[in-house]
Amino acid sequence: MTRLQKRQLLTGLLFVSPWVAGFLAFSLYPFLASAYFSACDYSVLSPAVWVGPDNYLTLARDTIFWQAVWNTLFFAAVSIPLGLLMSLTLAILLNFNVPGIGIFRTIFFLPSLMPLVCLAVLWLWMLNGDVGLINAALQPILKTLNSLFSLSLTPPNWLQEPAFAKWGLIFTGLWGVGHAMVIFLAGLQDIPRHLYESAEIDGAGFWQKTWAITLPMLSPVIYFNGIMSLIGSFQVFAVPYVMTDGGDGPERSLLFLATYLYQNAFDYWNMGYACAIGLFIFILILLLTLLATKVSSRHVHYEGN
Amino acid sequence: MKIIPDFFSVRRNLLLLGMLPILLGLAGCKPVVSPPPGRIVIRYWDKWSGFEAEAMRAVVDDFNASQNRIWVDFSSVSQINRKLMLAIGGGVPPDVAGLFGNTLAVYAENNALTPLDRLAQENGVSQERYIQVFWNICHHLGHLWALPSSPASLGLVWNKKVFRENGLDPEHAPTSIEELEKINDRLVRRDKQGRLVSVGHLPSEPGWWPAIWGWWFGGDLWDGHHITADSPANLKAMEWIASYPKRFEARELLSFRDGFGNFASPQNAFFTGRIAIILQGPWIHTFIQKFAPPDFEWGVAAFPSADPKRLSGVTLVETDVLVIPAGASHPREAFEFIQYVNTLKPMEKLCLGQRKFSPLREVSADFFSRHPNPHIRTFLELAQGPQARSVPPITIWALYENDMKQAFGKVWTGATTPVAALHEVQVHLEQEFTQRQRRWDRLADVLQQKWREE
Structure with missing residues (x-):
């Protein structure tokens, strides 16, 4: 290595050193430490005692933990496709060149800027069983259905009934699709215009263009948003935490893995167990991301390739 | 040629001075009062906010004015359980913390508090001063961990x-x-x-x-x-x-x-x-x-x-309590403040401000007549009764x-x-x-x- 190359290497290392130092101190060390503490009985303030696989064996038997796993998987399985579908549909609609399109884009993006706590409080009232706007909108529909089919349907108490609580949370989450929508919109505008023009010359309609051009060209963006939603939905915490006043929701239907981790770490003084839950979430997200990458490898098309 | 002709003008400065209270008000801040030089500063965290915090702040101000050796720096801290746990773990706890009495067991068994037995004994603080149930709440595993601040019953x-x-x-x-x-x-x-x-x-x-x-x-x-x-x-x-x-x-x-x-x-x-x-x-x-x-x-x-x-x-019955976290820098001075709060007048000032009854056996003749809550005596009698439980x-x-x-x-x-x-x-x-x-x-x-x- 020449002197110039050494100097360039040193300069490069110096430039990346803040990131490397931050990564080591705030990502790698906490990760390794939590992996170690996950094999300890540890309450933060008393010394950590090595207990081997005890925490993981307890996890395996812990019915509340498995309920949290189920809640999280259900939430992810419904909210990710629904969120992607909604953000993609909105992005396609907002990609039309119509007058005032900038205003429409702003209107649809604005709700995603709302802080999560405000969002939770707002939707607490929206989903209120007695005076909520959602039920006010549902009342006439259910009334019509009842009179047509001799039914006795009543609107649910969204956040009070276990069967509806997660659905209420999923609807709340749809308010945050603005970020994914903007990324989709950027992806849509990146698709070369000449592809559509060629298709139009060949007589393709809107659906054919969407299926044959938009979706394949947008596949890397769909993949990116999908992975981001996957990670986000496994970390869901603030909104259910506020909506349930720090609790678990009716019959623990709103207890998610991140909430259970937090409760164990800070409410129950069980940091070792919380670390084990954290590692479980990490491995679960890692496996699902690898699976998504594997499954989508045949359907994601990069322009460079 | 004037380089910065207007910036330091009297008119501009007066305008800025006039705006200062508005800006402070907008920021929700109060001017920071610095401790007088030479005082030992005691950092005190409590969970209270609003009128309850103001009641304690008034007691803290009285304590700071009552002597010239210690200065209590009071902060209203939300989610105090979590923050105190992390502060103690990080080795930078406050000197005094206000907790809920029902958390004493978990703090004590996790080595997070300073036992107060010796300090209480040296300063003549004993069971006779308190309504029994509140003295009991402050004990766990045979040690005294806290002294009461403001109690309640249902x-x-x-x-x-x-x-x-x-x-x-x-x-x-x-x-x-x-x-x-x-x-x-x-x-x-x-x-x-x-x-x-x-x-x-x-x-x-x-x-x-x-x-x-x-x-x-x-x-x-x-x-x-x-x-x-x-x-x-x-x-x-x-x-x-x-x-x-x-x-x-x-x-x-x-x-x-x-x-x-x-x-x-x-x-x-x-x-x-x-x-x-x-x-x-x-x-x-x-x-x-x-x-x-x-x-x-x-x-x-x-x-x-x-x-x-x-x-x-x-x-x-439950009571908020004052504790000295493990690793506090000035435990003796912290106890001096806690002990001050647990004397007749400061305790009554605190409890009147927080609309509660006093955990002390002795009560001033006019405590109940000055108390804004017309039913406070009923709540006190319930706490003193044989069926009071924590x-x-x-x-x-x-x-x-x-x-x-x-x-x-x-x-x-x-x-x-x-x-x-x-x-x-x-x-x-x-x-x-x-x-x-x-x-x-x-x-x-x-x-x-x-x-x-x-």
């Missing part, structure tokens, strides 16, 4: 106007659960669509103590050694809870409850007359003054029990409370039977308790030795 609070309007004696509160339910039946009102408009009492409103209903049926949560969540008396209480979804429809109860406003709002169901009887503490007076209609009339009595002869005056001093109390809340919720909606709900709680808590006991057994000898030496 009683039945009823809306006299609703009683009168429905032909009930507004001066008579029910004394048994049976009588409570008779009144309850008389106060149920429905609208034309058959929807509930008002009821007498619901155990779910405001639902802050779902774990302790068994006390009014002769039950307990802990026998000193074991979890007793599924004891026969607790089961009776749960059966009483289960009677509600049988009398009303579970969904109707949930919908009715959903229609209530926030507790701290004029839409509070008790203030609007939708619920006539609730279980509450002395702080309710502040909320009534702030949010209830001007003609709101209320009374306080012991909450009725299943067996009034044997279980008259059952109540939960929550179990166990490290899994937070978990216990949450599990009982879940059990209550399931029974309330008819999703499970009382027996099944309490059995689930019992099994889960026994496992957790055994695990914590194992942790304590590993540390007990070392910690007890350390605490004896401190």
